[in-house]
Amino acid sequence: MSYFDRTKEQRSSAVISILATILRVALAILIPLIAFLVLYAGFLFLRAGNAPKWLITIVAILWGVGGVAVLYWIFNWIVEMFPEQWTIRLQPFVFVGPAMAILIWYLAWPAARTFYISLFDRDGPAAGNFVGLGNYVAVFTDRLMRQAFRNNIFFWILVATPLTVALGLLVAVLADRSRFERVSKSMIFMPMAISFVGASVIWNFIYEVKPVGASQIGLLNALVVGLGGQPQAWPAYTAIAPFNNLFLVIIVLWLQTGFAMVLFSAALKGIPEEIIEAARVDGATEVQVFFRIMIPYIMGTIITVTTTIVIFTLKIFDVVWVMTGGQFGSDVIATQFYRQSFIARNAGYGSAIAIVLLIAVIPVMVYNLRQFREQEAF
Amino acid sequence: MRGLRKHRGAILVNLALAVLVLIWLIPSVGLLVSSFRDRFSIQTSGWWSIFPHREWAVVTVIDPREQGLDANAPMDVEGVTGTFEQLREGVEAPDGKRIKWIGNRRIGRIEVQEKQWAVNWGFTLENYRQVLMGKDFEYAHADGTVEIIPGDDFWGAIFNSLAVAIPSTVIPILIAAFAAYGFAWMNFPGRRLLFILVVALLVVPLQVALVPLLSFYKSLELNGTYLAIWLAHTGFGLALATYLLFNYISTLPRETLESAFIDGASHFTIFLRLILPLSVPALASFAIFQFLWVWNDYLVALIFLGGNPNFEVVTMRLAGIVGDRGQDWHLLTAGAFVSMILPLAVFFSLQRYFVRGLLAGSVKG
Known part of the structure; x- marks a missing residue:
């Protein structure tokens, strides 16, 4: 049956279905096009930035949040117009695709690229020379880098981390037995909400120094002078170097103890009451209960907290940068990375430092992957 | 006997806890109190002097020239004797008064001081006005000069x-929720491999991505725009968000979804109408975490917004004052507190979710 043999209705319905298909294709192109144009106009408006501040803020929030939602809706809409078996095949990529694209684009690919840059001298691959592992040799022999490694390993990993863990555990155990548990935990936890820059201002004020004879407005120096000592600019007090780093460690201790405490507190509550009661009935002292029962029971949490704080202190940047700028022997790996990459513009060397940081967390990455493989969920 | 020991133990525990809490609070309280004290008071007395304390107050002032005192020899003043150097340090008289030379040898004055109860308040809202409004402020000194x-x-x-x-x-949560749903409820080739990538990227330090991203942004002229920093924060938070939301979404009861499928709902509808509302606790936990992280972030903002002073965020502004005007404590204290109000409010109101x-593992790589 050819086209001309059909009845009038049949013919018109065929035309309608063809028109409908054309319309659908046109819409499928037009709607995304309009959406992209609107989003691009929003982008230009924001980049120009000459409207009142509050308006820019509102537009930015609506544009950013709404834009992402609209993009998902459009992609899904297009995919659902395909025949069903294609929808089933393509839809997972609408759901998972954007996340994977961003993860690869923002972490995996830059990491590989950073490694590539680290094999070149200060001008990077575009204009510089290939130096092989030369930057890595420099990283491990340079005096300032050695100082940074010493600070990261000794002061931040070997001193700050165990102190934070121990103090967090102490507070968790004490709070567990107190009627004021909620309030006291909140207060110790509170610094978690404060930025490192804010914390640096708080502690700069504690360490503030005035000339001898003037009234000290920093709490620490007021105490020191009250006890008959000399006021000092503590984090910058190089006479006791490298132990002036301890004054930076105190700040991080203040910030992170709450984190350790919260995790320990939850773990302690997971210990069955009967075990502890049974030990007490058998005549165990509180100290024995703590070391023989509680500690082994929460060992998993202790390892988790320790690993987390080690990773955190490995990358420590803001506190050191704002307090001392890495001067007075307080440089760490991340401040060296920042200085080399963004101030000295030494692309190859800075990238090598970043790769060293990456290598340092690889054991944790392997551990995570192994844990994941043991899960049956996948 | 045992009850008594238990009682004493409880007191000891509470006492130790109280001491720790006090130590933890004092730094923030000092900042908060100072932010309400005027510029002069902050600079000349510690914030703790707002509490009643005894300090030396001037009773009378003596002009050494009128008394015919010679600063080059030991002097007799108000019943004490001392050289210029001793008087400058302050000499205490037997009746508890202190005689102190103020200023230099030629034009100084002698003060007779007495210990009196005092409070140095100097409370004001001026610091907040100055730190928020961005104008120049005139400050009249006691001697009439204006600064x-x-x-x-x-x-x-x-x-x-x-x-x-x-x-x-919001952006990383939305993207991660879609991905978590995809991983949990859809079947597609490469699903396991892609999720392994997510797990592997959990702890990658963001430093490793900064240099290539910056040059990438520069070539697209995206540097110093909101879009640039949103996407950067999204990229750095996404692995964790996907992982956490997957852990939550994959444990939702299977039957709910299957019955929705039988009713002919599409994945998209199920996600919007069913999964998102059910996942609110997990979404809220991550949202608070990410919000605090971004609000408090300094490094990422410094690198991707650093070139654009119009878009400076609070941490950059605050660090800027620390760097340029580190002695302007009236601005620093108020500024630091202003930068903390919102995160502290979020923290205290939504602490449970945080x-x-x-506990679910919101710790960033």
Whole structure:
């Protein structure tokens, strides 16, 4: 049956279905096009930035949040117009695709690229020379880098981390037995909400120094002078170097103890009451209960907290940068990375430092992957 | 006997806890109190002097020249004798008064001081006005000279921080929720491999990505725009968000979804109408975590917004004052507190969700 043999209705319905298909294709192109144009106009408006501040803020929030939602809706809409078996095949990529694209684009690919840059001298691959592992040799022999490694390993990993863990555990155990548990935990936890820059201002004020004879407005120096000592600019007090780093460690201790405490507190509550009661009935002292029962029971949490704080202190940047700028022997790996990459513009060397940081967390990455493989969920 | 020991133990525990809490609070309380004291009071007396304490107060002032005193020899004043150097340090008289030479040898004066109860309040809201409004302020000294002190524009920085932090929180959550749903409820080739990538990227330090991203942004002229920093925060928070939301979404009861499928609902509808509402606790946990992280972030903002002073966020503004005007404590204390109000409010009102997020493993690589 050819086209001309059909009845009038049949013919018109065929035309309608063809028109409908054309319309659908046109819409499928037009709607995304309009959406992209609107989003691009929003982008230009924001980049120009000459409207009142509050308006820019509102537009930015609506544009950013709404834009992402609209993009998902459009992609899904297009995919659902395909025949069903294609929808089933393509839809997972609408759901998972954007996340994977961003993860690869923002972490995996830059990491590989950073490694590539680290094999070149200060001008990077575009204009510089290939130096092989030369930057890595420099990283491990340079005096300032050695100082940074010493600070990261000794002061931040070997001193700050165990102190934070121990103090967090102490507070968790004490709070567990107190009627004021909620309030006291909140207060110790509170610094978690404060930025490192804010914390640096708080502690700069504690360490503030005035000339001898003037009234000290920093709490620490007021105490020191009250006890008959000399006021000092503590984090910058190089006479006791490298132990002036301890004054930076105190700040991080203040910030992170709450984190350790919260995790320990939850773990302690997971210990069955009967075990502890049974030990007490058998005549165990509180100290024995703590070391023989509680500690082994929460060992998993202790390892988790320790690993987390080690990773955190490995990358420590803001506190050191704002307090001392890495001067007075307080440089760490991340401040060296920042200085080399963004101030000295030494692309190859800075990238090598970043790769060293990456290598340092690889054991944790392997551990995570192994844990994941043991899960049956996948 | 045992009851008594238990009682004493409880007191000891509470006492130790109270001491720790006090130590933890004092730094913040000092900052808060100082932010309400005027510029002069902050600079000349510790914040703790707002509490009643005994300090030397001037009773009478003596002009050494009128008394015919020679500063080059030991002097007799008000019943004490001392050289110029001793008097400059202050000499205490037997009746508890202190005689102190103020100023230099030629034109100084002698003060007779007495210990009196005092409080140095000097409370004011002026610091907040100066730090928020961004104008110059005139400051009249006691001797009549007028000093002009520039203020600071924290209002602008707060708006910038909001414009950075809200999308940087919502965008990764939305993207991660879609991905978590995809991983949990859809079947596609490469599913396991892609999720392994997510797990592997959990702890990758963001430093490793900064240099290539910056040059990438420069070539697209994206540097110093909101879009640039949203996407950067999204990229750095996404692995964790996907992982946490997957852990939550994959444990939702299978039957609910299957019955929805039988009713002919599409994946998209199920996700919007069923999964998102059911996942609110997990979404909230991560949202708080990410919001605090972005609001408090300094490094990422410094690198991707550093070139654009119009878009400075609060941490950059605050660090800027520390660097340029580190002695302007009236601005620093008020500015630091302004930068903390919002995160502290979020923290205290939604602490439950924050703790839940931490327990689920909200710790960033």
